[in-house]
Amino acid sequence: MRGEHPELEDHKNIGLIYSDQQLHELVSTIHTMTLDDDEFSPERIQGLKPERKRTDGQQYVQPIITRKIDELFQNPAKRVPLTYEDRESVIEAVSNEILGFGILEPLLDDNSISDILVNTYNQIYVERRGKGTLELLPAVRFRDNDHLKNTIDRIVNEVNRKVDEISPMVDARIDRRLPDGRVQRVRLNAIIEPLSIEGPMLSIRKFPQDHMTLWNLVENGSLTQEMADLLKGICQAKLNVLIAGGTGSGKTTLLNALSGAIPSHERIITIEDTAELHLQQKHVVRLETRPPSPNIDTDDRGEITQRDLVKNSLRMRPDRIIVGEVRGDEALDMLQAMNTGHEGSLTTIHANSGRDALSRLETMVAMASGNTSSRFIRQSISRAFDVVLYMSRIGDDRKVTSMQEITGMQNDVISLQEIFAFEQTGLDNGRVRGTFQAKGLLPEFLQKFEARSIPMPPYSMFNAA
Structure with missing residues (x-):
């Protein structure tokens, strides 16, 4: 056989x-x-x-x-x-x-695999790191759906979570000990009947063991050395940055890399639904939400949301607040924090473009704030954020396809000026061809570089007239 x-x-x-x-x-x-x-x-x-x-x-x-x-x-x-x-x-x-994870253990040990997707007991797909396609492993399967469900139960029980008919969905972060003693960080999502009609579904995302730096992204072709140097200065100058992109585009990877430029003496508070960030600084406070529990007899069932954590973090004397992904009511409190002196914040958002990211953020704030006018919300966003980075997944590659500066408001519209863009010329066997182009505009935020004594980049890199 x-x-x-x-x-x-x-x-x-x-x-x-x-x-x-x-x-x-x-x-x-x-x-x-x-x-x-x-x-x-x-x-x-x-x-x-x-x-x-x-x-x-x-x-x-x-x-x-x-x-x-x-x-x-x-x-x-x-x-x-x-x-x-x-x-x-x-x-x-x-x-x-x-x-452990039963038949999935060898897949978790395989460093080339980044995602494991289980569609009931008899279909297991994997995505290998750096590739954009899914690969079916036909010879790897659970015995039946009960076998898969028992494996899910055993895994989530280790982190005091459970999945059953009352709570048929679960998100969990698991720190898995490897044979060499290192810790592998894994994000898991499971959904079972009756929500999943065919049977249990399991999605596992493995996070890289090694910390990704801006230099690594330059080596991978995600951005140029000039762009990396500029991003390092942006972070050191404590500009507020919004990283946008689709699912699997590399938003969290860029956020991790960008955080490496934060000075080691600063107190950083990270807020996430499922802890994925892997900051290298010593003074890091990691906060993670708590889902509602059917065993707690209160209106909120003991749930602690990102909004709760953002509010609490303001009482913890943060130098920086990093929200892993903004997706709801916490957007309002995050904006208020940025507009009241909390500089250097970083966050990500799912969106189809830099402009779309601002529209999504506006919608989140509007839903959280009630009757606040659109113009006021847009003004708050334009004052809060300085830079929008857009990540794209093109074939097997991930690129910072746009770097934009927020320059204020014009006729009730947030003004954006693009500093760098990736211009695609082709696609060969999953690898994208193209170049990063300076758009000929000098960023206004360079004034903040000068004010904080951050080394100024050469003006020639912007191709400004």
Whole structure:
């Protein structure tokens, strides 16, 4: 059976187990034998220290799994011919079912994979880092929807979340310990019946282990060195920046990279629905929302929103406030903070263009503020933000396709002037061709560079007349 699934060449253990029906059934049988065994009780497994759960857990469960295999094989009718390699793979697969993400463990260990999408038990797609296409792994599948649901339950229980008919959707951030001791940050979303008609759906986003810098983005071709230097100055001059783009365009990656230019002595407060940011400074306060709980008998069911956290952060003496993604009522409080002296804020927003980002922000503020006039909201936005960056995903590439400065208001419209733009000339095998062009305008925010003694970029880079 080996070698019949080329898409599994990088996932040896999966290939050994899930492309062989006998081995697959053996893993299922052994795992079922452990479910009612006190030696594998959730209390005993959860009692393992998180930082050593993977190593200590494997040392604990693998000898017992070996014993279970020997017990099973005492019945000649249930014996399966196993090589040494097969046996070790079965033990590892059962261990993963007990301790971790089950059949998804090898995919999580694969550094080339950035996203894992499970569409019920029999369809698993992956996206490899840097690629824009999804790849189906036909030989990797759960036994059935119950197997998938049990795996989801085990994962979310570790972070004190649950998904059931009352709460059939869950978002969670999981810090997964790797064999080498490093922590892998994973964002998980699951949705089950009755909302998901066909059965459980699971989406997993893996975040890079290494911190992405502006220099890395230059190497990747996402922007030029001149643009990176300018963005570094923008951050050091404490300008407020709005990063816009579509899903998967690289907004959070750019935000992480841009945050690297924040001086190390500043107190930074980050606010997110699911913590994804990975700032390198020492003085960072990370805040994360709390979803409503069906077990809490209050009107809000214990929910803590981004708006609650933005309000609270203002009492925490922040030098910078970073909102991972603005998407609702918190937009109003964020604008008020920016317009009352809290400089250097960064945030992202889903939008189709820089102009669209401002329109979406206006809508969010209007919904949160009641009867406030559109003109007043636009004035507040134009005074709050200095720069709008737009990220685009073109083929397999991600580019800062537009850098714009907000220069004020003109006839009830927020004025934008474009400083740099990416001009596409073609697309070859998923790789975009084109150049970054200066638009010939000198940014007004350079006055703030001068006021804060930030090194001035050469005027020649703007091609200004």
